[in-house]
Amino acid sequence: MAGVLTFAATSAMAQEEKVLNIYNWSDYIADDTLANFEKETGIKVRYDTYDNNEILHAKLVAGKTGYDIVVPSSTFARLQIDGGLLTKLDKSLLPNMKNLDPDIMAQMAKIDPGNQHLINWLWGYTTIGINTAKVKAALGGEPMPANVWELFFNPKYISKLKSCGVSTLDSATEVLPAALHYLGKDPFSKNPGDYQEASALLKFVRPYVTLFSS
Incomplete structure (x- = not known):
């Protein structure tokens, strides 16, 4: 999976509203994550969820989502980058990018040349599980x-x-x-x-x- 940051608000608006708008997969964060973030930063979070990439993609294509962060799978992220649906990252605001795994970021660069739109949040593979x-x-x-x-x-x-x-x-x-x-x-x-x-x-x-x- 790749987290995508799309900060579009001005700093003045951000200071006035202090709201972070996130669209993520359901059941992908701990129950106390949002509360802990809001307590630590003073920034409120509007957090919506979806169940598959198709739902996310349709909303992005429709436009004016209002989301700052969305979390597409890599296969869909490439379509969204090519379609101009994602905003480029301001890397000056992301000093910890240098700590990300270089091998994973190199793989991400195949989808997002120059790592301009995507930050790896988590990764995995699909297999089969049985009882x-x-x-x-x-x-x-x-x-x-x-x-x-x-x-x-x-x-x-x-x-x-x-x-x-x-x-x-x-x-x-x-x-x-x-x-x-x-x-x-x-x-x-x-x-x-x-x-x-x-x-x-x-x-x-x-x-x-x-x-x-x-």
Whole structure:
């Protein structure tokens, strides 16, 4: 994930209002983070949340969001930079940028040349998680597959797991690369045929998915 700072207010306005407007993913900060920040700085925070990148992107495209900080995933951040939806950082106000991991910032620079718009806040990868006891019970005597992705993409397994619940992220930028990986394709393929195969696979397992949530 990449935090994006878009400070547009003048210093006079900032002193008068002392409000920081943030749009972030739900469940991404501790319960006491905002209260502690407001107590320490005297700055009030207007904090709104969203559940997927598509919601954030639509709001940015609509314009006049009023947000100072938004937190897109890197794949969407590139679209937003190219579309002029993000304001450049004033690095003179961010002296601690020099303490950020240089390797991660170099990766960020591939999306945001010169690191002009984005600051890395957190990063991670998408994988599959299971409740071992429930999965084994749902499979009966069937042994667990060597490739855990089989549990989701192979109808032989996922059809048996619907009874205990199967969920996936509500984001094409997460689900399609996983399907491509399972099919032995490049997760970042630019071949339309690969995406047709991935889409067909996802349509086949769709009836067994009980929850879409990011």
